[in-house]
Amino acid sequence: MDLVGSALDLLARLDARPPADLAEQEATTLADALRPVVRGLGRAYYTEGESLVGDTQYDRLFHALRTLEELHPSLVTPDSPTHRVGGGPLDAFEKVEHPVALLSLGNAFDGDDLRAWVDRVYKGLDAVLAEDERVAFVAELKIDGLALALTYRDGVLVRAATRGNGRVGENVTTNVRTIRPIPLRLGPDVPDSMEVRGEAYLSRSRFEVLNERLVEAGEKPLANPRNGAVGSLRQLDPTVTAARGLAFFAYGVGPVEGGTLPATQSGVLDWLGSRGLPTGPERAVFEDVDALVAFCESWAGHRDRLDYEIDGVVVKVDRLDYQDVLGQVSTAPRWAIAFKFPAREATTRLLGIDHNVGRTGVIKPLAILEPVQVGGVTVSKATLHNADYITSRDIRVGDDVVVKRAGDVIPAVVGPVGADPDRDRPVYLPPDACPVCGRPLVRPEGEVDLRHLEGGCPAQLRRAVEHFVSRNAMDVDGLGTKGAALLVDVELVTDLPDLFTLQREDLLALEGFKDKKVDNVLAGVEAARHRPLARLLFGLGIRHVGETVARDLVAHHDSLDALAAAAGEDLEAIDGIGPIVAESVVEWFKDEANRRTVEALQAAGVNTRRLPEERVAATLDASAPLAGVTVVLTGTLPTLTRPQAKARVEDAGGKVSGSVSKKTGLVVAGEAAGSKLDKATDLGIPVVDEAGLLAILAGAPVPGADPTAPTAAPEPDASAPATPTMTLPDGETRSLDALGTDDPEQGDLFGS
Ligand code: IVH
Numbered sequence: 017m018d019l020v021g022s023a024l025d026l027l028a029r030l031d032a033r034p035p036a037d038l039a040e041q042e043a044t045t046l047a048d049a050l051r052p053v054v055r056g057l058g059r060a061y062y063t064e065g066e067s068l069v070g071d072t073q074y075d076r077l078f079h080a081l082r083t084l085e086e087l088h089p090s091l092v093t094p095d096s097p098t099h100r101v102g103g104g105p106l107d108a109f110e111k112v113e114h115p116v117a118l119l120s121l122g123n124a125f126d127g128d129d130l131r132a133w134v135d136r137v138y139k140g141l142d143a144v145l146a147e148d149e150r151v152a153f154v155a156e157l158k159i160d161g162l163a164l165a166l167t168y169r170d171g172v173l174v175r176a177a178t179r180g181n182g183r184v185g186e187n188v189t190t191n192v193r194t195i196r197p198i199p200l201r202l203g204p205d206v207p208d209s210m211e212v213r214g215e216a217y218l219s220r221s222r223f224e225v226l227n228e229r230l231v232e233a234g235e236k237p238l239a240n241p242r243n244g245a246v247g248s249l250r251q252l253d254p255t256v257t258a259a260r261g262l263a264f265f266a267y268g269v270g271p272v273e274g275g276t277l278p279a280t281q282s283g284v285l286d287w288l289g290s291r292g293l294p295t296g297p298e299r300a301v302f303e304d305v306d307a308l309v310a311f312c313e314s315w316a317g318h319r320d321r322l323d324y325e326i327d328g329v330v331v332k333v334d335r336l337d338y339q340d341v342l343g344q345v346s347t348a349p350r351w352a353i354a355f356k357f358p359a360r361e362a363t364t365r366l367l368g369i370d371h372n373v374g375r376t377g378v379i380k381p382l383a384i385l386e387p388v389q390v391g392g393v394t395v396s397k398a399t400l401h402n403a404d405y406i407t408s409r410d411i412r413v414g415d416d417v418v419v420k421r422a423g424d425v426i427p428a429v430v431g432p433v434g435a436d437p438d439r440d441r442p443v444y445l446p447p448d449a450c451p452v453c454g455r456p457l458v459r460p461e462g463e464v465d466l467r468h469l470e471g472g473c474p475a476q477l478r479r480a481v482e483h484f485v486s487r488n489a490m491d492v493d494g495l496g497t498k499g500a501a502l503l504v505d506v507e508l509v510t511d512l513p514d515l516f517t518l519q520r521e522d523l524l525a526l527e528g529f530k531d532k533k534v535d536n537v538l539a540g541v542e543a544a545r546h547r548p549l550a551r552l553l554f555g556l557g558i559r560h561v562g563e564t565v566a567r568d569l570v571a572h573h574d575s576l577d578a579l580a581a582a583a584g585e586d587l588e589a590i591d592g593i594g595p596i597v598a599e600s601v602v603e604w605f606k607d608e609a610n611r612r613t614v615e616a617l618q619a620a621g622v623n624t625r626r627l628p629e630e631r632v633a634a635t636l637d638a639s640a641p642l643a644g645v646t647v648v649l650t651g652t653l654p655t656l657t658r659p660q661a662k663a664r665v666e667d668a669g670g671k672v673s674g675s676v677s678k679k680t681g682l683v684v685a686g687e688a689a690g691s692k693l694d695k696a697t698d699l700g701i702p703v704v705d706e707a708g709l710l711a712i713l714a715g716a717p718v719p720g721a722d723p724t725a726p727t728a729a730p731e732p733d734a735s736a737p738a739t740p741t742m743t744l745p746d747g748e749t750r751s752l753d754a755l756g757t758d759d760p761e762q763g764d765l766f767g768s
Contacts, residue, residue, distance in 0.1 A: 019056045020363055020416045020434045023069050026053060026077060035083045043084050047091045050081040055097040066243060067418070068433050070362035070390070071327060075123065108252060109186035112177040116270050118163055118213065119182065120347050121330065121354040127309040130331065133353045134305050137333060140342045140350055150303040152334040154282045155311050155688075157296050158354055159265055160325040161217025161245040164192065169209050171202040178249065182347060188249050192216075194258035199292040206291060207275025214266035214293070218244040219323045222261045231408050239418060239430050240361065241325050263324070266293040280334045289691075297675065298322075300651075300688040301334055311688045312355040314652045319357065321658055323674070328356040361420045362395075363433055364388035366413055369400065369444060371451045375479035375557045377468035379450060379457055381406060383417070383429045390421040398427040402464040403446040412441040450475075471609060477511075478504040480557050484512050488563060489555030490544040494536030502526065512556070513616035515541055549576065549626045556613075558604045560597045568592050569601070576614055576624035580605040640669030641713055645681035647672050648696070651689030653706040661709070668713050676701065682718055684709045 026049060038046060054077050060066045061074070069077075078098065085092045124130040137151060145151070163179040176192030177185040192198060195216060218226070218241040226244060227237040238244040248260035266288045269277060278287050282301050289295045298315075302308040312329040319326050332352040333339050339351040368384040381400040388395055398419050400406050411417060415432040446466055449456055452475040457466045468476065481500040485492035492515070495503075503509040508522055518541060523534045553576070554566040561569070572590050573579045579601065587598035604610050618624055647670045649661050656664065661684065662672045676683060676695040683696040683703045696703050702720035704712070712718055 018434050019053060019060075020068050022049070022053050023057060023073065023077060024363065024365075024416070026050060026080075027073055030076060030080050035080045036087065038084070040088060043088050044091060047081060047084045047088075050077060050084070051093070051096060054078050054081050058097055066433075067240070067361060068363065070418075071356070071359035072389070073359075073362060075356070108250075109188060111180075112175070112185050112187045114165060114177065114179075114183055114185060114270070115211070117182045117347075118165060118179045118185075118270075119344060119349050121352055122348045123328075124331075124353050124355045127313060130309055130312060130353065130355055131305060133331075134308075137342065137351070141338055144338065144341055151338065152280070152282075152301050152303050153308055154280075154285075154299060154301050154332050154334045155308060155355075156267055156285075156299045156330050156332070157315065157322075157326045158328040158330045158356075159215040159217050159296065160242045160327045161215040162242070162249065164188075164214060164216050164264070165270055166192070166198065166212040166214070167209070168202050168206065168212065171206045173198070173200045173202075190254045191249050191251060191257040194254050195262045195264055197264045197294045202291045202293065204291075205275075207272050207277070209271075209273040210275070210277075211270030211272070212266050212288065212293060213268045213270055214264055214295075216245055216249060216262050216264050217241065217324050218248065218260065219263055220325065221323055222263075226260065234408075237408065237431075240420070264294060265296045267296065267330070279336055281332050281336065281339075282334055284336075286691075295691075297691050298650075300690045302688070307688060310652060316357040318658050321674070326357075327359070328354045330354050358390075358392045360391040361418055361430065362388045362390045363416055363418055364395075366411065366415050366417045366429065366432075368413055369406075370397075371447060372399075373450065373452055373468075373473055373475035373479065375476060375483050376559050377471070377473065377476050379447070379466045379468070381444070381446075383419075385417075385419060385429075388419060390419055390427060393421070395419055395421060395427045398429050400429050403444065403459075403466070404464050406444045410435070410437065410443070412439070412443060414441045415439075474504060477509075481509055481512065481515070483557050484555040485515070485544075486555075489551055490547050491551070492537075492544045493540035494533065495540055499537070511616070512613055513620050513622075516545065516617070516620035516622060545620070545622050547623060549574075549624065552576070552617075552622065552624065553579070556604075556610075559600045561601065565593065565597055570626055574626040576618075580611070580614065641715060642668040642670030642682075642718070645670045645718060646679050647682045647684060648674070648676050648680050648692055649684050649686075650692040651686035653684070653686035656706060656709075661706075664709070664713055682712075 026046075029046070033042075035043065035046065054074075057068055057074050057077070060068050067074075081096070082098045085096065085098060122133070124133055134151075134153070138145070141151060165177045165179070165185065166173060167175040167177075173193065174189075175187065176189045176198075177187055179185050193200060220241060223238065223241040223244050230237045238247065244260070245262060248257050248262055251257045251260075267285070268281070269284060269288070278284050282299070285295045285299065300311060302311065308331065312331070315326070315329055330352060331354075333342065339349070342350040344350060365386040366383055367386055370382045370384055372380045372382045374380065380402065383398045383400050385396050385398060398421075400411065405411075409431040411429060411432055412435070415435050417432050418430040419427055420430050421427040446459075447457060450468060450473055453468075453473040455473060456469050458469050459466050478501045481504055482497050484490055485495045485500050486497075500509075503515075503518075506526065508518060508526075509515055518538070520534055520538065523529050523537060524531070529537075548570075550563070550566040550570040553569060554561060554563050568590055569579060569587070573582055582602075584595070584598045584602045587593050587601055588595055605614075614624070642665055647665045649658060649665075649672060653661055665672050665684075670682075673680065676692045676699065678699060680696065680699070680701050683692065683701055685693045685696075685703050685705060693703065700720075702718065704719065708716075708719075
């Protein structure tokens with residue numbers, strides 16, 4: 017069996033029998049099986065930059081081995097992978113011995129683990145703490161890249177080494193010199209010699225660009241940003257590293273000679289920042305343990321806002337003298353711990369490929385997977401995007417594949433792991449007919465997706481109705497995804513306007529539709545007759561018409577008839593509407609069936625005119641409360657989540673930015689606001705809390721804004737995505753059935 021197969025097999029064995037339950041003989045057998053797998057996975061991860069299994073899966077195997085060794089000390093072998101920090105260095109680069117080893121970190125997987133660690137810290141510091149003294153902890157984001165040790169002599173970068181196995185790394189100085197954010201000279205006032213430690217990483221946006229280029233060039237895409245960072249540094253040709261556009265955050269120092277540094281970790285980070293090194297901006301110091309735990313937990317849910325991947329929060333004792341008192345155990349310090357988020361990637365078996373019909377008639381391949389835990393939910397289906405995606409990654413049924421799930425995004429298959437290119441499993445062939453209705457499919461020139469040539473597919477209609485009644489569209493109360501699908505299946509609804517002519521007795525005949533439910537549905541339908549025009553337009557499911565585009569269109573055309581009459585150039589003249597959207601709208605209204613739909617909606621008394629109270633597009637409304645104001649959100653707000661706060665700001669005409677600069681007009685700071693707040697204060701930028709923000713949204717002036725100055729023209733931001741409103745189902749298995757899988761430009765990757 018290959019390494020991944022063995023790992024999956026061992027995980028199944030651990031599920032069946034926890035290591036603590038095993039007698040000596042069984043424990044020996046299990047440890048013998050675990051050792052080469054943990055070693056192999058570790059080597060692939062640290063040396064090749066390849067995650068063959070998810071982090072959680074690796075951690076489980078590693079911890080199982082460690083538990084066995086703790087319970088049965090005779091099982092400890094001198095070469096056990098639990099003694100090593102990582103893999104070995106590669107031969108192609110010169111080896112470098114680290115004067116002081118780069119340590120790894122122990123893990124906390126939840127708040128309880130973290131509190132238990134805090135208790136151990138207090139115990140360890142018992143002899144030095146004054147009565148009632150509170151220990152300060154600094155929390156930093158744990159960036160998922162690779163660790164570097166940078167040696168500066170007289171402020172000049174003289175050597176850069178990877179961590180390698182913690183004691184011996186690789187000399188990657190030439191490549192590191194090409195990483196722009198790493199200063200080649202530090203200053204002013206730096207020690208004679210010092211080592212800076214930090215993480216080199218690939219931002220998500222760079223990762224996307226690189227992968228597009230690699231796929232275009234017919235090369236294998238990078239599995240994730242971390243692999244991309246490792247691969248980019250391992251290049252023997254530094255011009256390749258330079259072109260990759262790596263970034264860097266410093267998070268600490270190694271040996272320092274001929275100079276002194278601040279006496280706390282947070283002080284050292286500030287000092288590094290003042291000498292020209294980038295440091296992670298989202299950090300905070302806590303004495304209160306509840307607030308520390310809240311900070312760590314809240315980042316698990318907010319990590320998608322960042323342009324870089326984080327896999328946890330590193331918590332460190334702030335005072336360096338206390339760190340010395342605490343010391344270390346084998347390869348990890350007692351003064352720091354990694355609060356790990358659930359991994360968002362896992363490896364599992366691809367059992368089959370199904371096809372999903374979207375509301376515009378697009379057909380997307382859907383992976384049927386052996387159920388696997390990813391980021392806290394069980395995933396059994398994942399998108400495979402399109403045929404080109406499958407072919408470029410050579411994904412075949414029967415392969416072990418990496419599945420990724422990031423926040424609000426539908427789980428996706430990243431690619432096969434450890435697959436033999438010569439395996440005799442058949443390659444994927446796209447269908448030429450719809451698997452649901454049997455109608456022919458086409459792939460229009462220049463597009464990646466297969467679509468229906470003609471309408472009439474029941475699966476497509478089901479999706480169209482689900483979308484039409486959904487919360488952000490017509491919001492038909494009482495009719496959820498299931499109800500909508502049922503109405504289509506029993507043919508009470510064969511077109512969208514049918515919804516408005518539903519009869520009470522027909523509904524009562526349906527299973528589960530009692531009097532009260534039918535009343536709800538009918539009342540919901542009645543209310544939907546009077547929705548704003550922009551919602552109707554969005555609900556019609558015209559390609560490329562998401563909520564923002566619908567609002568912009570309605571801001572310029574006051575009825576569906578007026579839109580139907582508009583020429584492509586009229587639409588293109590609207591700020592934020594390009595030729596593709598314009599053409600899509602014009603084509604939609606040209607279609608005979610769609611014209612009939614519009615007429616039937618009008619005949620059924622559905623509002624097709626702009627309502628007086630309907631808002632003008634936020635991008636155009638210079639009188640909106642935050643028109644033209646760039647807002648930075650930092651820290652945890654008491655009631656609003658980050659996405660909610662962002663949506664509120666954007667609805668009010670503001671633009672949300674991730675970093676504070678002179679252009680920032682307002683900073684909204686919550687609990688545990690970090691260095692952004694300090695920077696805002698330095699720059700004299702107005703800062704408000706959540707209550708202050710809500711007051712501004714309700715019409716209060718923005719503090720510090722000159723009330724006599726003319727309102728700046730807002731910056732149009734056509735690229736702002738629709739607010740992700742998808743919430744994960746509470747249930748175990750996450751199904752894709754309820755999610756549209758059409759063109760992401762339509763904004764329906766975020767179902768309501
Ligand atoms: S501190 C003893 N701080 O996580 C302290 N590490 O599993 C060890 N990492 O090798 C490192 N962000 O590559 C620290 N803010 C941060 C970090 C961080 C990412 C990585 C680093 C280290 C690994 C430990």
